[in-house]
Amino acid sequence: xxxxxxxxxxxxxxxxxxxxxxxxxxxxxxxxxxxxxxxxxxxxxxxxxxxxxxxxxxxxxxxxxxxxxxxxxxxxxxxxxxxxxxxxxxxxxxxxxxxxxxxxxxxxxxxx
Amino acid sequence: xxxxxxxxxxxxxxxxxxxxxxxxxxxxxxxxxxxxxxxxxxxxxxxxxxxxxxxxxxxxxxxxxxxxxxxxxxxxxxxxxxxxxxxxxxxxxxxxxxxxxxxxxxxxxxxxx
Numbered sequence: 001x002x003x004x005x006x007x008x009x010x011x012x013x014x015x016x017x018x019x020x021x022x023x024x025x026x027x028x029x030x031x032x033x034x035x036x037x038x039x040x041x042x043x044x045x046x047x048x049x050x051x052x053x054x055x056x057x058x059x060x061x062x063x064x065x066x067x068x069x070x071x072x073x074x075x076x077x078x079x080x081x082x083x084x085x086x087x088x089x090x091x092x093x094x095x096x097x098x099x100x101x102x103x104x105x106x107x108x109x110x111x112x
Numbered sequence: 113x114x115x116x117x118x119x120x121x122x123x124x125x126x127x128x129x130x131x132x133x134x135x136x137x138x139x140x141x142x143x144x145x146x147x148x149x150x151x152x153x154x155x156x157x158x159x160x161x162x163x164x165x166x167x168x169x170x171x172x173x174x175x176x177x178x179x180x181x182x183x184x185x186x187x188x189x190x191x192x193x194x195x196x197x198x199x200x201x202x203x204x205x206x207x208x209x210x211x212x213x214x215x216x217x218x219x220x221x222x223x224x225x
């Protein structure tokens with residue numbers, strides 16, 4: 001148990017659907033991250049938030065829209081996704097120089 | 113971003129020590145060396161991190177070369193539950209911006225009974 005939770009754990013959606021992934025941490029961390037892991041590939045950093053402000057967007061398509069309403073919650077809003085977006089989406093959180101980031105269990109997303 | 117080089121795979125026998133190497137010749141003075149491991153269909157699990165000195169915790173030990181261009185993760189007694197992909201990562205800590213991790217391919221460790 002790392003203290004980072006993600007819901008849902010599994011999600012199947014069509015290309016025209018809109019869904020959201022949720023991440024929550026109560027570790028008192030100030031930074032939160034979204035990573036994507038496609039089959040047989042390394043984790044790819046998507047977004048970074050520090051003190052609720054987005055500090056990094058690694059050329060992620062606009063069909064992925066992050067939201068960080070407070071330092072404990074992070075969302076990833078999904079719309080008009082493509083089948084190649086099917087992957088494991090991982091949330092993580094960290095403090096500036098402490099150990100970590102610490103990852104949640106991930107959401108396994110399948111786009112039909 | 114600083115990069116690391118690891119062997120693609122390694123094998124170990126149960127109950128024996130495992131030494132997982134990592135090269136990071138372009139490391140800068142402020143980069144922390146982090147190790148994570150990932151079991152199938154799970155998120156990466158933090159193992160250990162260090163800057164210059166060797167580090168020990170309940171999971172593993174981290175030996176860092178004097179010039180910091182390489183490091184070794186040491187599992188003192190491998191168990192079947194240690195079979196995973198192990199990632200060696202350089203974490204850049206930027207003041208007031210947390211520290212991002214850039215993952216490579218990692219080393220897939222298999223443990224034989």
